[in-house]
Amino acid sequence: MPRYIFITGGVVSSLGKGLASAALGSLLQSRGYKVRLRKLDPYLNVDPGTMSPYQHGEVYVTDDGAETDLDLGHYERFTGVSAAQSDNVTTGRIYSNILAAERRGDYLGATVQVIPHVTNEIKNFVLSDAGDVDFVLCEVGGTVGDIEGLPFFEALRQLSQELPRGQTCFLHVTLLPYIGAAGEMKTKPTQHSVKELRSIGIQPDILLCRADRPVQDGDRKKIARFCNVRESAVIQGLDAPSIYDVPLAYHAEGLDKEVLNHFGVINPPDADLTRWWDISKTLANPDAGEVNIAVVGKYTVLPDAYKSISEALVHGGIANRVKVNVTWIEAEEFEKSDDPHVLKDAHAILVPGGFGERGAEGKIKAVTFARTKKVPYFGICLGMQMAVVEAARNMAGIEDASSSEFGEDGTNIVGLMTEWVRGNERLERTKDTDLGGTMRLGAYPALLSPNSRVAEAYGTTQIEERHRHRYEVNVDYKEQLEAAGLHFSGVSPDGILPEIVEIPDHPWFVGVQYHPELKSRPFDPHPLFKGFVKAALDQSRLV
Known part of the structure; x- marks a missing residue:
């Protein structure tokens, strides 16, 4: 039976619970354990698929087509374990399931209540589909004290009593702010956060205290005394040069050792952190130089909107031993001027995904x-x-070429997908279909042209990549565009859906319909990002 680690947060949001969960998962892996990571999100949306990137950041898509929280991207990047629909749930989905069951009569006329119906649904999610793993790490979004999170905390409290003794661990991430005027670090916010957690029946076993400077022994002892934990269980979480230094930093502080001690694991296997040391050294000493990459997008004011892309560029830099400098350019501002000066210093240009007409001309x-x-x-x-x-x-002479996403005027080279095949199932959509969960989502296969740039990068002519889109290039224009010099080097197995285009006589010009950034890892960079950064490095040596 898996052991369960519940990660909660206090004081303020954005302390790095997701990174802490991912780093701890990778540390347990380094000792030979199998892990699974999950996220409980208290918001009422069924999933983040229809949420604005300005509100939520990027939507991370899994192989099975789930639109999930971006923290699942951290989980995958740090552990290499593919996430699934069963690894992310929201209050909205919990209530949706409960209301559907109530309408079917599953509760036999009972009054539906938060306890036991909502908490039971949450517990079922946490325990389901765990697979053959040693540890399940389950992160709770938000902070303790949020009214939306109370049912989740209550469900985890119940689980800690219902599971066999010694099968659960509560890791609480909190903040130790330094007050410059007073010249000291303050432990009171952590004390109050733990007090709030204990008031709902949860005693944290380990405290991960985020701080911008080392925690003194006196503060550590004070926290341990007032928060009712062992002094060794007060772990400092200092800011790191890179997120990929976090596993090394937390291991040095003894986080994974303390977790295993809590579970009574005697003589655990030694941690093999070789790959993390290699990544850290490469990031600190990119001996091949540096490149400037411009990203022209719609949501560039919020870096989390393109989190997987920014990380995949870092991975490409690791593969080529270069430092990648990213300039974020707002497409809407760029389209107001014909002066491309903002791109003149770029060694490469990336245009990411997005929805809607705003910024398209840019x-x-x-x-x-x-x-x-x-x-x-x-x-x-x-x-x-x-x-x-x-x-x-500009190449084929179709001057009014456009996309039906932007209106019906002009020649729509790109149009709404109305049907496609997933496995043995044919899916159909119309322009009036609900927005949530109705796109072409998840992993789909594609066939690559032999001797194409992408086939060379992948080292194969058969791939499978993750998608998230509802518009598609019209294959009817394929012949005309190829005659003009744009090569369709990847298509769906039935030949109907264009997946990849490239310009053969260009140094490196590739467009893909899918999202390769979602499958990139620091220890296994995606081949296209590896090739793209290599092309940027070659370009930097020409100028």
């Missing part, structure tokens, strides 16, 4: 600049579609 301008100036270009999802529209306008 993205097309970025494509034109990359294509005509022979600057390496990488278009992802909408970035591929804009590359095709640009090629249709």
Whole structure:
């Protein structure tokens, strides 16, 4: 039976619970244990699929087509364990399931209440589909004291009593602020956070205290005394140069050792942190130089909106032993000017995914600049579609080329997908279909043209990548566009859905309909990001 580690947070949000969970999972893996990571999100949305990136950051998509919290991206990047629909749940989905069961009569006329119905549904989620693992790490979104989170805390409290003794551990992430005027670190916020947690029946076993400077022994003893934990269980979590230094830092502080001690594990296997040391050394000493990459997107004011892309670029840098400097450019601002000065220092240009017309013309301008100036270009999802529209306008002579996502005027080179095949199932959509969960989601196969740039990068002609889109390049224009010089180097197995385009006589010009960033790992960089950063490095040596 798996052991369960519940990660909660206090004082303020954005303390790094997701990174702490991912880092702890990787540390347990380094000792030979199998892990599974999950996220409980208290908000009422069924999933983040229809939430604004400004509100929530990126939507992370799993192989089985779940639209999930971005923390699942951290889990996958640090552990390499693929997440699934069963690894992320929200209050909205919990209540949706309960109300559907009530309408079916599953509760036999009983009054539906938070306890036991909501808490039982949460417990079922936590315990279900764990598989053959040693540890399940379950993170609770938000902070203790949030009214939305109370049913989740209550469910975990119940689980800690219902599971066999010694099968659960509560790790509480909190804040130790330093008050400059007083010249000292304050432990009171941590004390109050733990007091709030204990008031709902949960005694934390380990405290991970985030701080911007070392925690003194006196403060550690004070926290242990007032929060009713062992002094060794007060772990400092200092800021790190890179998120990929966090596993090493937390191991040095004894986090994984304290967790195993809590579970009574005697003589655990030694941790093999070789790959994390290698990554850390490469990031600290990128001996091949540095490159400047411009990302022209819609949501660049919030870095978390493109979290997986920014991390995949770092992974590409690790693979090439270079430092990647990213300049975030708001596409809407770029389209207001014909002056491409913001791109003149870029060694490569990336246009990521997005939805809606805003900023589209700015993205097309970025494509034109990359294509005509022979600057390496990488278009992802909408970035591929804009590359095709640009090629249709300026290479194939279809001057009014556009996408039906932006209206019905012009020649719609890109249109709404109305049907496609997933496995043995045919899925159908219309423009009136609900927005939530109705896109082409999850992993789908594609066939690559032999001798193409992408086939060379992948080292194969058969791939499977994750998708999240509802518009698709119209294959009817394939012949006309290829005659103009845009090669369709990847298509769905039935040949109906274009997956990849490239320009063969360009230094590096690739557009993909899927999201390769979702499958990139620091210890296993995605081949396209590896190739893209290599192209940027080659470009930097030409200028």
